[in-house]
Amino acid sequence: MHNEHSDAHFQLRIDNGEHIEPKDYMPEGYRKHLIRQISQHAHSEVIGMQPEGNWITRAPSLRSKQILLAKIQDEGGHGLYLYSAAETLGVSRSELIEQLQSGKAKYSSIFNYPALNWADIGAIGWLVDGAAIVNQVSLQRTSYGPYSRGMVRICKEESFHQRQGYEIMAKMMKGTKEQQDMAQDAMNRWWWPALMMFGPHDTDSPHSSDAVKWKIKRETNDELRQKFIDKTIPQAELIGLKVPDNNIQLDEKTGHYTISEINWDEFYRVISGHGPCNKQRLDHHIKYHEEGAWVREAAEAYKQKHLKKELETA
Amino acid sequence: MTTKEATYTYALRLGDDALILGHRLSELCSRGPILEEDLALTNISLDMIGRAQALLKYAADTENNGNTEDDIAYRRAENHYYNHLLVEQPNGDFAHTIARQLLISVFEYLFYTELEKSRDENLSAIAKKVTKEVKYHMQHAIDWTIRLGDGTNESHKRMQTAINDMWMYSGELFEMDEVDQYLFREGVAVDLIPLKAHWQNRIQTVLTKATLVTPEDGYMQTGSKKGVHSENLGHILSEMQYLQRSYPDAKW
Amino acid sequence: MATDTQLDLWEVFIQSKSGLPYIHAGSIHASDVKMAMQNARDIYTRRGEGTSIWVVPSKHISASNPDDNDMLFDPSNDKVYRHPTFYVMPEGAKNI
Secondary structure: OOOOOOHHHHHHHHHOOOOEOOOOOOOHHHHHHHHHHHHHHHHHHHHOHHHHHOOHHHOOOHHHHHHHHHHHHHHHHHHHHHHHHHHOOOOOHHHHHHHHHHOOOOOOHHHHOOOOOHHHHHHHHHHHHHHHHHHHHHHOOOOEHHHHHHHHHHHHHHHHHHHHHHHHHHHHHOOOHHHHHHHHHHHHHHHHHHHHOOOOOHHHOOOHHHHHHOOOOOOOHHHHHHHHHHHHHHHHHHOOOOOOOOOOEEOOOOOOEEOOOOOHHHHHHHHHHHOOOHHHHHHHHHHHHHHOHHHHHHHHHHHHHHHHHHHHHO | OOHHHHHHHHHHHHHHHHHHHHHHHHOOOOOOOOHHHHHHHHHHHHHHHHHHHHHHHHHHHHHOOOOOHHHHHHHOOHHHOOOOHHHHOOOOOHHHHHHHHHHHHHHHHHHHHHHOOOOOHHHHHHHHHHHHHHHHHHHHHHHHHHHHHOOOHHHHHHHHHHHHHHHOOOHHHHOOOHHHHHHHHOOOOOOOHHHHHHHHHHHHHHHHHOOOOOOOOOOOOOOHHHOOOOOHHHHHHHHHOHHHHHOOOOOO | OOOOOOOEEEEEEEEOOOOOOEEEEEEEEEOOHHHHHHHHHHHHOOOOOOOEEEEEEHHHOOOOOHHHHHHHHHHHOOOHHHOHHHOOOOOOOOOO
């Protein structure tokens, strides 16, 4: 008979394809890995609001402004769902935010790149969300129940994100010469960082093996990246965008594209804090968190004053 | 003045209020005091931009010279915008955002409830949809006004300051010019004069509950019905119109 | 600064259509009932998912302990007589 609080029993449950729920036994490493991964994911959604937010007030039509706002709002919502999933593991959102702001917790490096022209909004939706979706679809089957449920909801909502981005790119490629140049410029700047979003090669990925064993991660970085490459290159070609890589080849046998080596120096440089916008993104988050402090304190104070009344009338 | 001309101007004014306030609120995206409130403000902004789209489309259809709602939203000169001065005021701190929301949404709730009865079917249909939305905006603003007014000393002070700062832009909401009067006689427009007392009552009730003082009516700023704005509008437009103006041949 | 800057945790239940059960949608943070209700609305019904909302402070929800699962749930496994398929009906019986 298995001890229900043993790692062996836990692994058995995982191997049987069971979901783990908040009160179930889990090894400390599993909990820690989840908190790190889920909170990193949540922070990415929230920080990811900034580059796109940079264009809200300059969106060129009422339709595009509504789409962009709704999309950024979704991202905030997704951050919120993910923070909630992390909270079931016994960590508060307050602590998670503190970890983000102190630099202890990371977020996806992609958001340390700037959104410089309107086509960047297209490229972010198409490439960045496109890459994220490949990862997120896979995570719907993750072993931790609250994370899995959050991902199901997120995937359902995200389905329009990539399409709206691709629509912008397609429209601009059909537009004036200037619009086509903007689209290609955005493609050139976002292609490689989007590929980096899947993380280092499996052989260089420090957390991958445990995460796969515990079925937190269901597919490896390289597998997911390849999926993204294979579906994205034909999409680029269809609308006349050039992928900024002269070594792309379709391997007829495997059906997979091969590409040049990713610039991992850049990847590690940006992760370690030296991307174009690392400081700006964190400063923004801290600034508005601090500016909101008096509002949250007021809400708290109001509650304290009226708590008794509320309970009586509830 | 024909009914058509007056209706065009009327739809434009209402549309511009929604357009500019929607724009102001959209500036707050990723800047809310807590994530939930960020999403709440975005929802209000989305309601506003949707409303602007409907009203400016109606203006475009009325004008009927081939312009779309986007042409109207993005291609006019500053002095051809007719939104109230109140809605172009900066977001300021959260108290200012809420004060502006309180004053305008209580007004809009009363206004659109009346506009539902308009003999203009398009305006009446739009009003029916807007009333539901704005009822929620009003509730949201009222709740926050009370929380901030009756929260901490600091929030109380900030909320009072914000109400005081916004107050001089509230008088304009009830001005009737020749367009209003003409369309009121036609059964199309809302008579703003009787709304004022209702508005004052409601605002005073909220402010009292929030332990705040209702400001005395002093000098009231005016001008928007003639296209004369505060300096704020030009900056809003220079951002909003940037792509449309820089690439006039492009379709977005 | 206060120790927790994120207000209280609430659980949100949404009924998608009248007549259907309320289903747990997720959590939100809020300081009072009104805010909780508005936040739940703004976050969990953006796509017409709901016609009715329940919010409850998370601290007021008690969850069963997985360690008690054998005691709580196993005893019902052998009560097969609670299921209609347990009963043998004469051949040809209809509408039962």
